Amino acid sequence: MGVRRQARHHRGTALIAATVASLLSAGYAASGTAAADPPPPQPPPQLTKADVDDAVGTLDRVIRDGMKKTGVPGVAVAVVHKDRVIYLKGFGERRVGQSGAIDPDTVFELASLSKPLASTVVAGAVGDRTIGWDDPVAAELPRFALKDPWVTEHVTVADLFSHRSGLPDHSGDLLEDLGFDRTYILEHLRYEPLSPFRAGYAYTNFGVTAAGQAVANANDTTWEKLAEDTLYGPAGMNDTSSRFTDYDKAKNKAATHVKDADGSWEAKYVRDADAQSPAGGASSTARDMATWMRLQLANGKLGGEQIIPADPLERTHLPEIVSGPPRAPAGRTGFYGLGWNVGYDDQGRLRLGHSGAFELGVNTSVNLLPGEQLGITVLTNGAPVGLADSVALDFLDTAQYGRPTTDWLPLVDQVYRQQEEEGRSPTDYTKPPGNAAGARSDDTYTGTYDNDFYGPLTVTAAGNGELTMSLGPKPTAFRLTHFDGDTFSFETAGENATGLSGVTFKGASNGAKAAKVTVEAFDENGLGTFARP
Numbered sequence: 001m002g003v004r005r006q007a008r009h010h011r012g013t014a015l016i017a018a019t020v021a022s023l024l025s026a027g028y029a030a031s032g033t034a035a036a037d038p039p040p041p042q043p044p045p046q047l048t049k050a051d052v053d054d055a056v057g058t059l060d061r062v063i064r065d066g067m068k069k070t071g072v073p074g075v076a077v078a079v080v081h082k083d084r085v086i087y088l089k090g091f092g093e094r095r096v097g098q099s100g101a102i103d104p105d106t107v108f109e110l111a112s113l114s115k116p117l118a119s120t121v122v123a124g125a126v127g128d129r130t131i132g133w134d135d136p137v138a139a140e141l142p143r144f145a146l147k148d149p150w151v152t153e154h155v156t157v158a159d160l161f162s163h164r165s166g167l168p169d170h171s172g173d174l175l176e177d178l179g180f181d182r183t184y185i186l187e188h189l190r191y192e193p194l195s196p197f198r199a200g201y202a203y204t205n206f207g208v209t210a211a212g213q214a215v216a217n218a219n220d221t222t223w224e225k226l227a228e229d230t231l232y233g234p235a236g237m238n239d240t241s242s243r244f245t246d247y248d249k250a251k252n253k254a255a256t257h258v259k260d261a262d263g264s265w266e267a268k269y270v271r272d273a274d275a276q277s278p279a280g281g282a283s284s285t286a287r288d289m290a291t292w293m294r295l296q297l298a299n300g301k302l303g304g305e306q307i308i309p310a311d312p313l314e315r316t317h318l319p320e321i322v323s324g325p326p327r328a329p330a331g332r333t334g335f336y337g338l339g340w341n342v343g344y345d346d347q348g349r350l351r352l353g354h355s356g357a358f359e360l361g362v363n364t365s366v367n368l369l370p371g372e373q374l375g376i377t378v379l380t381n382g383a384p385v386g387l388a389d390s391v392a393l394d395f396l397d398t399a400q401y402g403r404p405t406t407d408w409l410p411l412v413d414q415v416y417r418q419q420e421e422e423g424r425s426p427t428d429y430t431k432p433p434g435n436a437a438g439a440r441s442d443d444t445y446t447g448t449y450d451n452d453f454y455g456p457l458t459v460t461a462a463g464n465g466e467l468t469m470s471l472g473p474k475p476t477a478f479r480l481t482h483f484d485g486d487t488f489s490f491e492t493a494g495e496n497a498t499g500l501s502g503v504t505f506k507g508a509s510n511g512a513k514a515a516k517v518t519v520e521a522f523d524e525n526g527l528g529t530f531a532r533p
Helices: 015-029 049-069 110-125 149-154 157-161 173-177 182-191 205-218 223-232 245-250 274-280 286-297 310-315 387-401 408-421
Strands: 073-083 084-092 321-324 335-338 340-342 352-359 362-369 374-380 445-447 457-461 467-471 476-484 487-491 498-504 516-518 529-531
Touching: 049 073, 049 084, 049 387, 049 408, 049 498, 073 286, 073 387, 084 286, 110 157, 110 223, 110 274, 110 310, 110 352, 110 362, 157 205, 173 182, 173 205, 173 274, 182 205, 182 274, 205 223, 205 274, 286 362, 286 374, 286 498, 352 387, 362 387, 374 387, 387 408, 457 516, 467 516
Parallel strands: none
Antiparallel strands: 073 084, 073 374, 321 335, 335 340, 340 352, 352 362, 362 374, 445 457, 457 467, 467 476, 476 487, 487 498, 498 516, 516 529
């Protein structure tokens, strides 16, 4: 899951435009014939070393207070400024109930923080001229297609990395929850309905994954090897990987944790995100992320060596699509670049950021102020409750304004809770209607139903009359509980679980077997109906 934070509302948009206009007109007057040299890409730095040091001085307290309020088991934080690592610490424990402290070399899953890492990798490949940001991906993905043939032919690496392909929000994620692999998911995106091409923003993990896979294919390698050879190896990020097995076998790794109903945290799930590796499957340490931030803020250089070519890397920092229109006349517009949330402040300073979140137990955040050569990464081993983002936002506020501009922790947590609630069914399946109709005989519902997108779904009856629905490659089984008439409920599972959801059988009358079944949780884009062959 990726979190798109709305841009903060500020006044001063008109002031920036007026300032640029006045600079241009002043330049014209000075030369008499032409405008002066364009302004630099970034305004001059405004933060002093003392400003940054003061903000760093608050981090220990902010982190510990946030951990106390939320109960998140472990945190690691890195801060870089002017090509130096000025803060690098770990807090808490790798796994609740076991010995093992978090330190700067503890490996965390990154979730969607993988996206700006991936765009850095692609910038390296683009610099090698094997494929360009604006090259269509179809030539490198022979079995890839979208619903519209014209879009299939024209959708580019940049379109997919900036979420403007027209695919619906989080396309393919439910297939991953069911256990389908990357190849199956990419080949079945063709069934997803499309919105107008390049006209809007919809966050798609498997759109980014398709782009990453196309770039890897163009280089005649795997995505995992491309990331290692292009970025992780040359940059000396020795504990960073795009393979789940590398994270899993690391001795010094942070387990994923979820919050139980009683408020305690438990290492309950294992999140293998290999299917969407470019978008969400990387793992790293605070130390390695500090190295990567230095590279980002130095236009692809480390220690004077050009690791990633500057021009294609800079392209990742530019707005490609509006991701968050302003909510007020003086509000800020939010943009998405290539793997980055992109924004600008009152002074015209570029701000780059991205969050990562697995509901199964990960929350991460990175924020960069390139004009100030300042960056912070926060890694946590708990499901999203706002801690990772709020630590970063508190730090940047303190550096810029001397103190946090708001209480970020509850505010960010509220955003995550709203996203959680949006996917839930409007029907409360724990409370059947008082006049609920009974179910028909089991053999009305049992059998196999087909679906081009999800594959076959099989309903079976146990000896006690309990119905089970099974689908996916393993397959995954879900117990059905009767609700009303031909409608049952089941408990959703996986990264995108949304609580109880409905299963409604159709076409059963006069003793006939049900002809179709619609699974509510799988039907957001109209793809959740299965039919008997």
